Amino acid sequence: MTDRRQDDMSTVDSATPDASRRAFLKGGAAAAAVVTLAPGVTLYATGADAAVTGPATSAKRWGMLIDANADAGVWDVAVAACQKEQGWGGGENPATDPQWIRKVTVKNPKTGATANMPVMCQHCDEPPCVDVCPTGASMKRADGIVLVDKHICIGCRFCMMACPYAARSFVHEPVQGQKPHMPRGKGTVEACTMCVHRVDRGQQPACVEALAASGSTAMMFGDLNDPNSDISRAVSKYVTQRIRADLNVGPGIHYRGI
Amino acid sequence: MAADTTVYKEIEGKGGDYYSLIGWLGVIIAAGLYAVFNMEHHGHVVTGMTNAVVWGTPHVFAVFLIVAASGALNVASISSVFGKYHYKPLARLSAVTAVALLAGGLMILVLDLGRPDRLIVAMTHYNFKSIFAWNIILYNGFFVIVLAYLWVMMERRMNPHSSKVGMAAFLWRLVLTTGTGSIFGFLVARPGYDAAIMAPMFIAMSFSFGLAIFILIVNAAYRSSGRPLGDKILFKMRNLLGVFIAAALYFNAVQHVTNLYAAEHGGVEAFILMDGGIYTFLFWVIWVGLGSLFPLALLFNPATGRTSTGINIASVLVILGGLAQMYIIIIGGQAFPLQLFPGMEVSSAFFDGSVHPYAPSHWEIMLGLAGMAAAVLIIAVAVKYLPLLPLSLSDAKVDPHHAKD
Ligand code: SF4
Ligand code: SF4
Numbered sequence: 001m002t003d004r005r006q007d008d009m010s011t012v013d014s015a016t017p018d019a020s021r022r023a024f025l026k027g028g029a030a031a032a033a034v035v036t037l038a039p040g041v042t043l044y045a046t047g048a049d050a051a052v053t054g055p056a057t058s059a060k061r062w063g064m065l066i067d068a069n070a071d072a073g074v075w076d077v078a079v080a081a082c083q084k085e086q087g088w089g090g091g092e093n094p095a096t097d098p099q100w101i102r103k104v105t106v107k108n109p110k111t112g113a114t115a116n117m118p119v120m121c122q123h124c125d126e127p128p129c130v131d132v133c134p135t136g137a138s139m140k141r142a143d144g145i146v147l148v149d150k151h152i153c154i155g156c157r158f159c160m161m162a163c164p165y166a167a168r169s170f171v172h173e174p175v176q177g178q179k180p181h182m183p184r185g186k187g188t189v190e191a192c193t194m195c196v197h198r199v200d201r202g203q204q205p206a207c208v209e210a211l212a213a214s215g216s217t218a219m220m221f222g223d224l225n226d227p228n229s230d231i232s233r234a235v236s237k238y239v240t241q242r243i244r245a246d247l248n249v250g251p252g253i254h255y256r257g258i
Numbered sequence: 259m260a261a262d263t264t265v266y267k268e269i270e271g272k273g274g275d276y277y278s279l280i281g282w283l284g285v286i287i288a289a290g291l292y293a294v295f296n297m298e299h300h301g302h303v304v305t306g307m308t309n310a311v312v313w314g315t316p317h318v319f320a321v322f323l324i325v326a327a328s329g330a331l332n333v334a335s336i337s338s339v340f341g342k343y344h345y346k347p348l349a350r351l352s353a354v355t356a357v358a359l360l361a362g363g364l365m366i367l368v369l370d371l372g373r374p375d376r377l378i379v380a381m382t383h384y385n386f387k388s389i390f391a392w393n394i395i396l397y398n399g400f401f402v403i404v405l406a407y408l409w410v411m412m413e414r415r416m417n418p419h420s421s422k423v424g425m426a427a428f429l430w431r432l433v434l435t436t437g438t439g440s441i442f443g444f445l446v447a448r449p450g451y452d453a454a455i456m457a458p459m460f461i462a463m464s465f466s467f468g469l470a471i472f473i474l475i476v477n478a479a480y481r482s483s484g485r486p487l488g489d490k491i492l493f494k495m496r497n498l499l500g501v502f503i504a505a506a507l508y509f510n511a512v513q514h515v516t517n518l519y520a521a522e523h524g525g526v527e528a529f530i531l532m533d534g535g536i537y538t539f540l541f542w543v544i545w546v547g548l549g550s551l552f553p554l555a556l557l558f559n560p561a562t563g564r565t566s567t568g569i570n571i572a573s574v575l576v577i578l579g580g581l582a583q584m585y586i587i588i589i590g591g592q593a594f595p596l597q598l599f600p601g602m603e604v605s606s607a608f609f610d611g612s613v614h615p616y617a618p619s620h621w622e623i624m625l626g627l628a629g630m631a632a633a634v635l636i637i638a639v640a641v642k643y644l645p646l647l648p649l650s651l652s653d654a655k656v657d658p659h660h661a662k663d
Contacts, residue, residue: 095308095615099608107603119598119606128446134394136385152379155372157312158390164447166596166608170312170372172303186301187372243598247446258599 056141062194062252063123063144063224064208065231065240069257070218072116074211075103078219079118081210085195087179088169098169098184100192101207106258115258118207118219120192121146121167122243125250129159129168138189144224144252145194153188160189164247167191194221224252264347264648264655266412269483271642276482283635290628293621294369302372305622310614311592316370318584319626322467323363323633324397324438325460326580328431329468329502331356331404333495334411335431338424344494344656347648348476349424353408354640355472356431360400362633366625389440396434403427412645435464442587449526450591455516459509463580466502469495470576475637477566479647488653489564496569500557503576507550510583526594529613530586537590540582549579589616 082101083089091097101120107113123146129138130146137153140146148159148168160168168191175184181197184190195205199221203209208221222231240254270276296304307314333352337345345352368374384391407427410416439460442451473495480487514531517523530537553572562568593614598604604611641647648655 093303094607095310095609096303097309099309102606102608102610104598104604104606104608104610106599107605109601109603119610130385130387132388132390132444133385134388134390135380135383137383152376152383153373154376154380156380156390157372158388158441160309160312161592162445162447164596165598166310166610169309170302170307172307172309173301185373187298189372244447249446 056143056145056200058142059225060143060223061225062199063222063231063254064194064205064252065220065234065238065254065256066117067218067220067256068115068117070216072103072105074214074216074218075116075118077210077214077216078207079103081206082120082192085179085198085206086182086193087175087177087184088190090177091173093172096170096172098171098190100169100190117255117258119165119167119243120253121163121194122165122249122251122253123192123194124252126248128162128164128249132158132162134158141196145196145199146191147193147196148189148191150183150185150188150190155187155189157189164244164249165251265650266347266350266645266647267649268643268645269479269641269647271638276638276642279638280635283631283638286631287628287635290369290625290631293624293628294374297370297621297625298374304619306617306619307622308614308616310595310609311589311616313588313592314616315585315589315618315622316366316625316629317588318581319629320363320366320370321438321588322581322584323359323366323629325435325464325584326467326471327356327359327363327464328400328435328438329464329466330359330472331427331431332465332468332498333472334407335424335428336498338411338421339428341421344491347651347656348472348491350408350411350644350646351476351479351637351641352472353404353411353427354644354646355475355637356468357401357404357408358633358636358640359468359471360397361636362629362631364397365632366629369625389437389444393434393437393441396430396437400430400434403430431464432461435461442591447596448591449517449523449597450530450587450594455509455513459506459513462502462505462509463583466499466506466576467580469499469502470573470580473499473573474570474577476651477570479641480651481566483647485647486650486652486655487566488651488656490653491651491656492566492569493564496557496563496572499569499573499576500554503550503554503557507546510545522597522600525597526591529594530590534590534593534613537586537593540586540590544582545579545586549575549582553579592616 079101086100088098088100101118103116104119106115106117123144125144127138127140127146130140134156135152135154137149138146138159139149155170157170160170168189170189171184171186174186178184182193195203198205204212204221208219211217211219220231220234222229224232224235226232235254238256240256241258242251242254245251305314331352333345334349336342337349368377380394403423404427407420407423410420410423436457439457443454443456445451476487514527517527530541532538553575556562556568556572593616595611595613598610
């Protein structure tokens with residue numbers, strides 16, 4: 001059991017863990033080097049370390065800070081980047097098509113003030129989806145990223161009943177256009193992976209990178225456990241809020257300006 | 259405890275009636291399997307379920323059957339745990355009904371999975387934190403313990419142990435229903451569900467639904483096999499059903515009243531009780547009216563309560579009301595949107611902040627009915643091949659003085 005989970009932690013992003021890919025993941029040094037060259041994003045040495053050291057470690061707590069004051073249009077960029085990276089979207093049945101990340105508009109009925117922000121899996125500290133999953137397919141890595149192991153998901157959807165954020169989607173139809181790093185399957189549940197395949201290579205999640213490339217700093221990704229990381233500094237500097245903090249599930253996504 | 263002098267015998271099950279019943283059940287089950295094939299082949303997109311209403315009509319039927327299963331065991335429990343010997347002759351049938359209903363309910367749950375082919379995964383990978391996984395263990399245990407109970411009742415040498423095993427089965431069923439209720443009680447984010455009252459309410463409902471089904475089965479079995487069924491046992495069950503209907507209604511009322519006092523539940527309460535459209539209709543008209551108050555009136559009005567037709571109609575209505583109540587709890591609870599920002603107006607392309615529409619597809623209904631048919635089929639086959647039914651349930655047979663001989 002422990003062994004299996006341990007194994008999942010490093011390979012869960014792949015439903016077909018083949019040796020070459022694993023070797024690629026483990027040989028993270030090269031990937032990390034590439035990443036430190038990536039332009040336009042604040043890079044965290046710690047991010048590269050993750051790839052070098054292999055398995056996820058609880059020394060880190062990956063998280064995000066999202067600025068809801070940003071221009072509403074940037075969230076469409078984030079959603080499109082996620083679709084492109086992970087291979088979802090483009091369906092014709094809005095009620096059943098998967099939606100890993102969505103733009104949510106919040107309006108204060110008294111003042112009329114509105115804010116827009118993306119909502120996706122909040123990568124909770126105490127994820128209800130993981131608690132209820134009968135098979136253990138829903139799981140939290142030591143570094144806080146919550147994933148679905150699609151090998152053992154039976155499609156019972158209990159995790160979707162339990163998630164306070166409607167963050168998960170059930171694949172209602174056969175899937176097309178899968179990405180090699182993100183196998184998806186009809187009859188299983190899926191959600192934002194915080195781009196674990198990129199993070200383990202020392203890169204940023206696709207949405208964060210896309211915003212950065214468009215010149216926006218509205219999404220910030222990093223290690224919340226590292227007091228010197230940009231995200232930790234920002235979280236201690238601004239008044240931030242987490243959605244439904246009252247539920248005590250400890251979301252890893254922080255927001256400001258709601 | 260009085261020795262059981264009842265003579266049990268397999269039913270003949272030879273007539274055209276019996277075979278046409280079996281035939282019809284077979285057709286309904288085949289139709290359900292065809293529905294499953296379609297749901298698995300095309301994906302759940304052919305159902306009415308969505309990413310917002312993730313549990314649909316199959317779950318309404320499944321949870322109803324599972325809840326009723328533990329209630330159907332009551333007659334057996336009452337006889338061996340509480341020593342009410344007039345129920346003793348029906349204890350075997352009660353145990354078989356319980357097992358059959360549970361099997362039908364689980365069949366639906368499994369066949370609705372996104373990956374029913376991975377059933378083996380569900381049985382080999384347990385997350386012991388999951389109330390759902392615990393329920394799987396509880397269900398399996400229920401099968402084992404109730405079948406053992408049936409065996410000690412049927413095997414004369416083992417009879418002396420029947421009250422102990424009966425007690426174990428009784429306790430197990432209480433835990434099982436609590437577990438089923440907790441599947442919903444644990445969902446903290448869903449304002450319609452997180453009430454401590456959920457567990458006792460499910461137990462009360464299980465008593466009522468299970469007994470209603472049981473009464474119908476006893477009536478049907480005795481009428482069709484031409485064996486005598488006296489008023490005494492029937493009226494006893496009628497009185498019990500009345501008490502259970504009232505208890506279920508009472509706990510439901512407590513649930514709604516406590517929710518009304520909790521400010522954060524105001525929204526979902528108003529939704530179910532006042533402006534939820536179909537859910538409000540189902541609540542007041544089908545569950546409270548047709549499924550609870552009207553059957554109570556039928557049962558305790560001498561003109562109808564003293565006839566088996568009146569009691570049968572009341573039982574059918576209780577079942578209808580029970581299905582409606584499950585629909586309200588399961589689907590109504592999901593149709594009401596999650597509150598990401600309480601007090602704010604929320605909208606998105608993922609339908610945040612709006613009531614989620616849901617309409618059952620015929621596939622889902624076919625699967626649900628197939629589960630019910632499977633339960634009836636198990637009972638029909640069991641009474642033909644096992645000595646479960648007493649030759650007579652006439653008043654003389656059931657009467658305490660005769661039973662004590
Ligand atoms: S947001 Fe939902 S899916 Fe993501 S970790 Fe939390 S409970 Fe699980
Ligand atoms: S749908 Fe899959 S991930 Fe979700 S609770 Fe069921 S088995 Fe676990």
